[in-house]
Amino acid sequence: MKNIILTGDRPTGKLHIGHYVGSLKRRVELQNSGKFDKIYVMIADAQALTDNFDNPDKVRANITEVALDYLACGLDPQKSTIFIQSYVQELTELTFYYMNLVTLSRLERNPTVKTELKMRNFENSIPMGFLTYPVSQAADITAFKATTVPVGEDQLPMLEQAREIVRSFNGLYGETLVEPKAVLPDNKSCLRLPGTDGMAKMSKSLGNCIYLSDSADEIKRKVMGMYTDPNHIKVTDPGDTKNNPTFIYLDAFSTEEHFKAYLPEYACLDELKAHYEAGGLGDMKVKKFLNAVMQETLEPIRTRREALEKDLPAIWDMLYKGSEEARAVAAETLSEVKKAMKIDYFADRK
Numbered sequence: 001m002k003n004i005i006l007t008g009d010r011p012t013g014k015l016h017i018g019h020y021v022g023s024l025k026r027r028v029e030l031q032n033s034g035k036f037d038k039i040y041v042m043i044a045d046a047q048a049l050t051d052n053f054d055n056p057d058k059v060r061a062n063i064t065e066v067a068l069d070y071l072a073c074g075l076d077p078q079k080s081t082i083f084i085q086s087y088v089q090e091l092t093e094l095t096f097y098y099m100n101l102v103t104l105s106r107l108e109r110n111p112t113v114k115t116e117l118k119m120r121n122f123e124n125s126i127p128m129g130f131l132t133y134p135v136s137q138a139a140d141i142t143a144f145k146a147t148t149v150p151v152g153e154d155q156l157p158m159l160e161q162a163r164e165i166v167r168s169f170n171g172l173y174g175e176t177l178v179e180p181k182a183v184l185p186d187n188k189s190c191l192r193l194p195g196t197d198g199m200a201k202m203s204k205s206l207g208n209c210i211y212l213s214d215s216a217d218e219i220k221r222k223v224m225g226m227y228t229d230p231n232h233i234k235v236t237d238p239g240d241t242k243n244n245p246t247f248i249y250l251d252a253f254s255t256e257e258h259f260k261a262y263l264p265e266y267a268c269l270d271e272l273k274a275h276y277e278a279g280g281l282g283d284m285k286v287k288k289f290l291n292a293v294m295q296e297t298l299e300p301i302r303t304r305r306e307a308l309e310k311d312l313p314a315i316w317d318m319l320y321k322g323s324e325e326a327r328a329v330a331a332e333t334l335s336e337v338k339k340a341m342k343i344d345y346f347a348d349r350k
């Protein structure tokens with residue numbers, strides 16, 4: 001069997017460092033590992049519309065933002081097919097057939113959907129499109145016969161849903177679809193990077209994100225203003241590193257090379273943490289180091305992004321090529337699906 005990756009993001013904003021450590025960085029590593037036969041990276045505009053249907057301008061504007069972020073981080077259109085979800089209309093057709101295999105109560109039990117419903121205050125007026133997006137996500141994954149889906153932790157329920165649909169489809173209509181598995185970051189701190197304000201998640205509406213496109217000054221301002229341990233008041237106070245976002249970011253981003261270059265009095269992060277926990281290490285010093293680490297990490301991404309931004313027509317060309325290619329693959333799977341379901345009436349007339 002081939003090793004195939006499919007993953008993607010909703011184009012509802014620029015991508016931030018939570019996306020980077022949670023999934024993007026891993027994708028680039030997998031892309032460059034040479035271990036995959038095909039890699040598909042999808043800009044999920046149709047899914048973004050399930051809760052932004054009243055704001056199509058926002059979704060459209062963010063297609064290029066996400067594409068720029070992808071290329072800036074090292075996704076390479078020569079190695080990965082980057083495409084726009086809505087262009088591949090076969091995905092909506094697959095979704096329609098998969099909906100027969102999923103119950104309403106199963107969708108309502110999906111923990112990620114549950115949290116999102118609460119956040120969006122839909123109360124009793126849940127749009128059907130929103131509630132069923134996990135089914136469309138199963139279509140995205142299976143259309144490309146993906147075996148591997150590198151995603152953040154919040155996407156695990158979607159993968160479980162997709163696997164159930166595959167099993168149910170194959171059981172009813174014969175072996176047709178491939179069961180995918182999720183790949184999460186190994187580093188625990190990368191699973192869900194908290195916001196700069198210490199809130200559980202980075203989110204545009206909370207204003208607690210560091211974006212991949214942020215300027216050096218913005219990064220510095222955000223890092224220096226970060227929430228730390230509220231009980232670490234005097235430098236001599238013992239501090240907490242576990243729920244302290246500055247240390248969680250250092251877990252996710254810092255290397256021993258960073259210590260050698262910017263904070264040579266400590267060999268590694270464990271030593272810095274031990275000092276903070278014992279007392280006697282000020283937040284300022286930690287933040288200055290974190291700022292140096294973030295600047296070094298984000299500078300090359302930002303520079304590439306700025307160069308790519310100068311030629312947006314080239315970005316659209318790349319997306320068009322990728323979308324055409326993706327569509328041909330999805331069409332192939334759709335005909336297999338229709339054959340398995342015995343609705344391939346005119347297949348022989350083509």
Ligand code: TRP
Pocket residue numbers: 006007008009010044047136137140141149151155
């Ligand atoms: N739900 C993902 C997100 O919110 C985007 C997405 C859509 C996706 N379809 C997918 C991710 C298929 C992985 C596989 O970012």
